[in-house]
Amino acid sequence: MKAFLILEDGTVFEGTSFGASxxxxxxxxxxxxxxxxxxxxxxxxxxxQIVTMTYPLIGNYGINLDDEQSAGPKVKGFVVxxxxxxxxxxxSVERLDRYLEKNGIxxxxxxxxxxxxxxxxxxxxxRGLISQKEDLVxxxxxxxxxxxxxxxxxxxxxxxxxxxxxxxxxSIALLDLGMKxxxxxxxxxxxxxxxxxxxxxxxxxxxxxxxxxxxISNGPGDPKNCMETVKNVKRLIGGIPLMGICLxxxxxxxxxxxxxxxxxxxxxxxxxxxxxxxxxxxxxxSQNHGYVVLEDTIDxxxxxxxxxxxxxxxxxxIRFKDLPAFSVQFHPEASPGPQDTAYIFDEFVEMAxxxxxxxxxK
Numbered sequence: 001m002k003a004f005l006i007l008e009d010g011t012v013f014e015g016t017s018f019g020a021s022x023x024x025x026x027x028x029x030x031x032x033x034x035x036x037x038x039x040x041x042x043x044x045x046x047x048x049q050i051v052t053m054t055y056p057l058i059g060n061y062g063i064n065l066d067d068e069q070s071a072g073p074k075v076k077g078f079v080v081x082x083x084x085x086x087x088x089x090x091x092s093v094e095r096l097d098r099y100l101e102k103n104g105i106x107x108x109x110x111x112x113x114x115x116x117x118x119x120x121x122x123x124x125x126x127r128g129l130i131s132q133k134e135d136l137v138x139x140x141x142x143x144x145x146x147x148x149x150x151x152x153x154x155x156x157x158x159x160x161x162x163x164x165x166x167x168x169x170x171s172i173a174l175l176d177l178g179m180k181x182x183x184x185x186x187x188x189x190x191x192x193x194x195x196x197x198x199x200x201x202x203x204x205x206x207x208x209x210x211x212x213x214x215x216i217s218n219g220p221g222d223p224k225n226c227m228e229t230v231k232n233v234k235r236l237i238g239g240i241p242l243m244g245i246c247l248x249x250x251x252x253x254x255x256x257x258x259x260x261x262x263x264x265x266x267x268x269x270x271x272x273x274x275x276x277x278x279x280x281x282x283x284x285x286s287q288n289h290g291y292v293v294l295e296d297t298i299d300x301x302x303x304x305x306x307x308x309x310x311x312x313x314x315x316x317x318i319r320f321k322d323l324p325a326f327s328v329q330f331h332p333e334a335s336p337g338p339q340d341t342a343y344i345f346d347e348f349v350e351m352a353x354x355x356x357x358x359x360x361x362k
Contacts (some may be wrong), residue, residue, distance in 0.1 A: 001016065001017040001021075001133045001134055002015075002016065002132065002134060003015050003016060003017035003038065003106065003108040003109075003130060003131065004006070004052075004130070004131050004132075004133075004134075004136070005030065005108055005111055005116075005127075005128060005129070005130055006126075006128060006131070006138070006141060006142070006145065007027075007119070007126045007128045007130045007145075008126045008127045008128065008142060008145045008146050009119075009123060009126060010138065010208075011120060011141060011207040012027070012136055012138070012172075013108075013111045013112065013116060013117060013271050014110075014188060014312030015079075015108040015109055015111045015244075016071075016104065016108065016109050016110045016126065017099045017106075017107070017108060018083055018100070018101075018107040018108070018109055019078065019097055019106055019107035019359075020100060020101050020103075020105055020106050020107075021103045021105055021106070021128065021132060022104075022132075023078075023129065023131045024050065024076045024077045024106045024108070024129070024130050025127065025129045025144060025145055025148045026048050026049050026050040026076035026077060026127065026128065026150075027048065027050065027125060027126075027127055027148075027150065027175060027213045027290075027356060028049070028050045028079075028120070028125065028126055028127065028292065029046075029049050029051055029052065029120070029125055029265070029266060029345075030051070030052040030053075030054055030116070030117045030120055030265070030268065031051055031052070031053055031054065031268040031269055031335060032054045032268065032269030032270075032271060033053070033269045033337065034055045034270075034287075035055075035061075035208070035270075035336060036067075036270060036337060037053060037059070037096070038057050038063055038064070038068065038075070038230055038333075038335020039067050039068075039069050039182075039335050039336040040053070040073070040075070040105075040336070041062040041073040041075055041078065041100075041105070041139045041286075042068040042069040042070045042071075042072060042073055042074060043066075043070070043180055043288060043335075044067045044069070044070050044074050044157035044179065044180070044218075044219060044220060045074075045177030045178055045180075045200070045218050045219055045220050045246065045247065045288045045289070046074055046075045046148040046220065046288070047074045047075075047076075047150075047153045047157050047178065047219075047220040047221075048076055048153050048221075049075055049076060049219060050076050050077035050078070050079060050128055050130060051077070051078055051079065051268075052079040052080075052111070052113055052116060052117065052149060052167055052181045053078075053080050053081075053113065054113055054114070054117050055080070056080075056081040056082055056113065057081070057082050057084055058080040058081075058082070058083060058084065058096065059080070059084035059085070059087060059089065059095065059096035059220055060081050060084040060087055060089075061087055061088070061089035061091075061092060062088075062089055062091075062093070062094060062095060062096065062323050063087075063092065063093060063094040063095070063096060063099040064080065064089070064091035064092055064093055065091070065093060066091065066137070067335075067336075068172060068181070069180040069181050069182060069200070069335055070157070070179075070181065070235060071182070072103050072353055073099075073100065073103045073105050074220075075105060075219060076106075076112065077105065077107065077130045077190050078100060078105060078106070078107040078108075078139070079107070079109075079111050079113065079130070080109045080111070080300050081105070081109070081111060081112070081113045081114075082109060082110075082325035083096065083097060083109040084095060084096070087124055087284035090316070092187025093104060097300060099203055102344055105160075106130050106225075106255065107108070107130075107143035107173030107265035108130050116150025119355075120265050121265055121278040123172070124264040125146045125229055125263075125264070125265050125266060125290060126144065127145050127146065128145060128286070129141055129144070129145050129323040131316050137148075139359070141243065144146065147305070148223055149299075150220070152221050152225070152268060153178070153219070153220035153221040153225075154177050154199050154219045154220060154221060154225070154226055154229075155200070156198060157178040157219065157220060158176045158177060158179075158198050158199040158200075158219070159176045159179075159198050159236075160198060161198070161199050162195060162198070162201075163195070163196040164193070164195050164196075165188055165193065165194040165195075165196070166193050167187075167188060167191050167192045167193035168191050168193075168354075169191035169192045169193065169349065169352075169353065170192055170193070170212035170213055170331070170349060170352035170353050170355065170356040171189065171192070171193045171194075171195070171197075171209070171210070171211050171212050171213075171352075171356070172187055172192045172193065172194045172205045172211055172213045172215055172316070172352060173195050173197060173209050173211035173213070173214045173215070173216070174187070174194050174195065174196045174214075174215045174217060175197050175199065175201060175206065175215070175216045175217060175229070175233075175248070176196050176197060176198060176216070176217050176219075176227065177199050177216065177217050177218065177219030177247050177248060177251070177283055178199075178217065178219025178220050178227065178247065179196065179217035179218065179219070180205070180217070180218060180331070180333065180335055181220070181335070182331070182333035182334065182335030183215070183217055183245060183333050184196065184248070185333070185344045185351070186332070186333045186342065187215070190240075190345060190346070190349045191282070191349075192213075192349060192352070193339060195209050195211065197252055199219070199226070199229055200228065200229075201232070202232055203232040203233075203235035206232070206251070207236070207240075207298065210359075211240060211352075212239055212240070212241070212242070212323065212352040212355040212356040212359070213240065213241040213242070213243070213348060213349070213351065213352030213355065214241070214242045214323060215242075215243045215244070215245070216229075216233060216243070216244040216245070216247075216248030216249075216251055216252060216327075217245060217246075217318075218241075218245050218247050218288070218331065219246070219248070220247070220249060221247075221293060222260075222262070223247055223250035223251055223253075223254055223260050223291055224254070224260065226247070226251055227250055227254075230251055230254045230255050233251055233252055233255040234255040234256075237252070237255060237256065237320070237323060237325055238323065239324070240324070241327070241351035241352050241354075241355055242323075242324065242325035242326075242327075242347060242357065244327035244328070245327075245328060245331060245332065245333075245349040246287075246288065246330070246331060247289070248327065249293070249317070249318070249327040249328055249329050250289075250291055250292075250293060252318075252325070252327040253293040253298070253318060253327065256302070256303055256318075257297075257299055258293055258294065258297045258298045258299070258301070258318075259293075259294045259297035260291050260292065260293055260294060261291065261294050262290060263290055263291060263292050263314075264356075265274050265290075266288075266289055266290035266291075267287040267288070267289055267309070267311075267329075268287060268288050268289075268290075269286070269287060269337075270284075270285075270286040270287075270334070270336050270338065271284060271337075272284065272285045272286070272287045272309065272311060272330065273285070273309070273310040274307050274308065274309055274310065274316045274317075274341070275307065275310055275313060276306065276307055276317075277305065277306055277307065277309050278310060282310060283338075283340040283341050284337075284338045285316075285331065285332075285337070285338070285340065285341055286330060286331040286334045286337030286338065286339055287329070287330050287331065288331065289329060292315070292329070293315050293318070293329070295315050298315070298318065298346070300315070302321055302322070303318050303319065303320055303321065304318070304319050304321055305317070305318060305320060306319040306347075307328060307329070307330070311352075314329075315329070316328060316329040317329060317330075318337060319345065324355075325353050326342070326347075326348075328344055332344035333345070
C-alpha cells in the first residue's frame with residue numbers, strides 16, 4: 001500500500017506502508033545510529049515523534065526480548081529507507097514490521113532518507129504527517145500539521161507508582177521523567193537499591209526516602225514544560241549527591257538558574273564525540289535531545305562546564321563547584337551505543353556510597 005510523508009513546509013515523500021494502518025502527526029526527527037532501532041523505538045524520550053533512521057537498512061536483526069527500554073514503542077511513526085523482512089539473529093523473536101503492527105505504530109519505507117535528512121539539517125526539525133490516503137488535500141493537511149503540539153509528554157511516560165528495587169549498596173531515588181531501562185540497569189548492576197518515583201513526586205517525598213543519591217532521568221519534550229519538577233529539584237540541590245541525564249540534565253540546569261533553548265535539529269544518534277574537560281579525553285556518546293543548555297546563562301561562580309560537544313561546541317555537562325552534584329546531556333548508559341562514558345555512573349555511585357557510609361557512622 002502506498003504511503004506519504006508530508007512535512008509542514010509542503011515537502012512530500014512517497015513510499016510504502018508497513019506496521020499499523022492509519023495516520024499520525026508528530027515532530028519529525030532523524031537518528032544517525034547504524035544499529036539500535038529497537039532501543040530507539042522504545043525510548044520514552046521519543047514520545048510523540050516520527051523518527052527517521054538515516055542508516056538505509058533497518059530490521060535486519062529483528063526484535064528481541066532484551067533490548068526494550070520501556071514497555072513497548074513510544075514513537076508516533078517510523079521512517080526507513082529499506083525494511084528487512086527476513087531478519088537473521090540468534091536473539092530475534094519477531095520481525096520489525098509485525099512488531100510495529102502489533103503495537104499500533106505507523107511506518108513508511110522507500111523514503112530517500114538522505115534527502116530527507118538534508119532538508120531537516122537545512123531548515124530545522126519540522127512537524128509532519130504519515131498517511132496512506134491518496135486523495136488527501138495537501139493544503140488542508142498542512143494546517144493540521146502546523147497546528148500540532150506535543151502536550152505533557154513527561155506525564156504520559158513516567159511511572160504512575162513508586163517502585164522499589166532492592167540492592168546492598170547505596171539507596172538511590174530515581175525521578176522518572178521518561179526513564180530508559182538502561183539507566184535503572186546501570187544502577188542495579190552497581191549494587192544500588194533504587195526507588196523509581198513519578199515525575200510529579202515532591203521534594204519532600206524524595207527526601208522522606210532518605211536516599212544516598214538522587215538521579216533525574218531522561219525524558220521527552222521541552223524542559224520548560226517541567227517547571228514544577230524544576231522547583232522540586234531546586235530544593236534537592238544540596239548535600240545529597242545529585243545527578244541528571246539528558247532532560248534531567250536540563251532540569252537541573254534550569255533549577256540552578258541557567259536557561260535552555262531549542263536546537264535546530266538536535267543530537268540523536270550513537271556516534272557523538274564529547275570531551276570530558278577535566279580528564280582531557282574525548283568519548284563517543286549516545287544522544288537523544290532537541291534542547292540545549294545555553295552556555296552564556298550558566299553562572300560560572302557556582303557551576304563549571306564539565307563536558308563539551310566536539311561537533312558543535314554545545315555544553316554537554318555541568319558540575320557544581322561546592323556541592324556533590326553534576327549532570328550530563330548524553331546517555332552514559334548508552335542503550336543503544338558505546339558505553340565509553342559508563343564511568344559517569346561509577347562517579348555518582350561512589351559519591352552516594354560516601355554519603356551512605358557517613359550516615360552509618362553517625
